Every structure is written in C-alpha cells, then in structure tokens.
Amino acid sequence: MLNNAAARRAVSGIVDPVAKGLLRIGLSPDAVTLIGTVATCVAALWFFPRQQWVAGTLVIAAFVVADLLDGTMARISGRSGPWGAFLDSTLDRVADGAIFGGVVLGLALSGDTLSAAACLLALVGGGVVSYAKARAESIGVECNVGIAERAERVILLLVATFLTGLGVPYVLPVAVWILAGLTWITVGQRILHVRRQLRVLPPEDAA
Numbered sequence: 001m002l003n004n005a006a007a008r009r010a011v012s013g014i015v016d017p018v019a020k021g022l023l024r025i026g027l028s029p030d031a032v033t034l035i036g037t038v039a040t041c042v043a044a045l046w047f048f049p050r051q052q053w054v055a056g057t058l059v060i061a062a063f064v065v066a067d068l069l070d071g072t073m074a075r076i077s078g079r080s081g082p083w084g085a086f087l088d089s090t091l092d093r094v095a096d097g098a099i100f101g102g103v104v105l106g107l108a109l110s111g112d113t114l115s116a117a118a119c120l121l122a123l124v125g126g127g128v129v130s131y132a133k134a135r136a137e138s139i140g141v142e143c144n145v146g147i148a149e150r151a152e153r154v155i156l157l158l159v160a161t162f163l164t165g166l167g168v169p170y171v172l173p174v175a176v177w178i179l180a181g182l183t184w185i186t187v188g189q190r191i192l193h194v195r196r197q198l199r200v201l202p203p204e205d206a207a
C-alpha cells in the first residue's frame with residue numbers, strides 16, 4: 001500500500017537531500033544498506049527485550065529509513081542494479097527478524113506470552129509474504145500486492161511500541177494480533193494474485 005510512487009514522492013523532499021548528502025560524504029548505497037541493517041538489529045535486540053520501548057522505537061525509526069535512502073542513493077548515482085536489489089531485500093529480512101524478534105522477547109520476558117506468540121506469527125507471516133513475492137518474481141509474475149507490505153508492518157509495530165513506551169495500555173497486544181491477522185491476509189492475497197496471473201498467462205510465459 002505504501003510502497004508506491006505517491007508515498008515515495010511524499011517523502012522525497014526529505015529523503016533526496018539526505019541521500020545526496022550521504023553520497024557527497026563518500027558513502028555508497030551498499031554501505032548505507034549495511035549500516036542501517038546492523039544498527040537496526042543492535043537497537044532492536046538491545047532495547048526491546050529490556051522493554052525500553054521509546055528509546056528502541058526512536059533509534060530503530062532513525063535507522064530503518066536507511067531503507068528509503070539506499071535505493072534513492074543508488075538511483076541518483078546511477079548505481080541501481082541487481083546486486084543492490086538482492087542485498088537490500090535480503091538484509092530487510094534480517095532487520096525484520098531483529099525488530100519483530102526483539103518485540104517477541106520483550107513481550108515474553110514481561111510475561112505476556114500470548115502477545116509474544118502473536119508477534120511470532122506476524123514475524124513468520126512477514127517472511128512468507130516476502131518469500132511469496134520473491135518466488136513469484138522467479139517464475140515471471142509481479143507480486144507487489146497486499147494490505148500489509150513491509151512498510152505497513154514496520155510502521156504499525158513501531159507506532160505501537162512507541163505508544164506502549166508512553167504508557168498507553170493494551171496497544172501492543174492489540175497491535176500484534178492485528179499485525180498477525182493482516183500479515184497472513186497478505187499471504188493469502190499474494191497466493192491468489194499469483195494464481196490469477198498464472199491463469200491469464202500462457203504457460204510458456206510463466207516459466
């Protein structure tokens with residue numbers, strides 16, 4: 001839903017100048033992908049298991065935007081390519097594992113094992129959502145569909161962790177169940193989408 005041209009245009013006024021600045025100081029798109037992932041993982045696995053929700057959210061939010069910056073840097077500098085696409089997508093899965101895994105640990109260690117289980121369901125579902133897209137693309141089918149793509153999943157979880165840190169009750173347990181539901185609905189949407197596309201494609205085009 002958010003991974004579209006309109007959403008990207010809306011943030012480009014901030015993202016583009018920052019991307020140009022990072023290129024000017026000599027950082028490469030790959031370095032930003034890597035730094036963003038490592039910093040996100042360290043922050044998620046340090047703050048969230050300790051239930052330091054506000055600090056964790058703010059640090060992760062600062063570094064997860066590296067995912068918007070790296071592609072912009074690659075495009076501006078004419079370095080977009082299959083290697084960068086592979087690295088970006090693969091490291092997204094690592095960052096998601098750390099963010100959602102950190103929340104699973106935080107919830108479980110606080111004694112809320114039911115919410116921890118819901119968050120685990122959302123984590124596994126998120127992996128399946130992304131796998132479905134990668135596998136669809138490998139057989140020649142575009143699969144940019146679904147109610148809860150990565151941007152929605154990350155933003156919903158981070159808003160919930162932030163509000164929880166501010167003391168708003170029930171928001172994280174409710175959010176992780178909603179996330180688990182929306183994520184698995186997205187799995188279903190992608191499976192149906194691929195099925196429909198393969199029905200309209202001649203067999204030789206769906207390799």
Ligand SMILES: CCCCCCCC/C=C\CCCCCCCC(=O)OC[C@H](COP(=O)(O)O[C@@H]1[C@H](O)[C@H](OP(=O)(O)O)[C@@H](O)[C@H](O)[C@H]1O)OC(=O)CCCCCCC/C=C\CCCCCCCC
Binds near residue numbers: 002148151
């Ligand atoms: C009550 C209010 C409290 C507020 C508390 C603070 C909460 C903070 C919440 C959010 C802030 C952080 C927002 C960060 C958003 C980044 C999300 C993101 O993942 O963006 C990347 C996304 C897709 O990028 P890719 O193409 O690189 O990734 C693809 C994706 O992983 C696919 O996964 P799937 O969907 O299948 O599961 C893979 O399949 C695919 O392989 C992979 O390539 O990009 C977008 O979606 C673009 C639009 C995002 C718009 C987000 C709006 C962000 C809002 C605020 C950001 C502010 C920007 C400021 C920049 C400052 C720079 C220093």
Ligand SMILES: Nc1ccn([C@@H]2O[C@H](COP(=O)(O)O)[C@@H](O)[C@H]2O)c(=O)n1
Binds near residue numbers: 080081083084
């Ligand atoms: N290190 C990188 C990261 C990304 N790319 C290219 O950008 C595309 C993703 O763009 P986002 O704005 O969603 O990050 C990706 O498909 C690559 O083409 C790159 O080249 N190098």
Ligand SMILES: [Mg+2]
Binds near residue numbers: 069070088
């Ligand atoms: Mg990116």
Ligand SMILES: [Mg+2]
Binds near residue numbers: 088089092
């Ligand atoms: Mg990425």
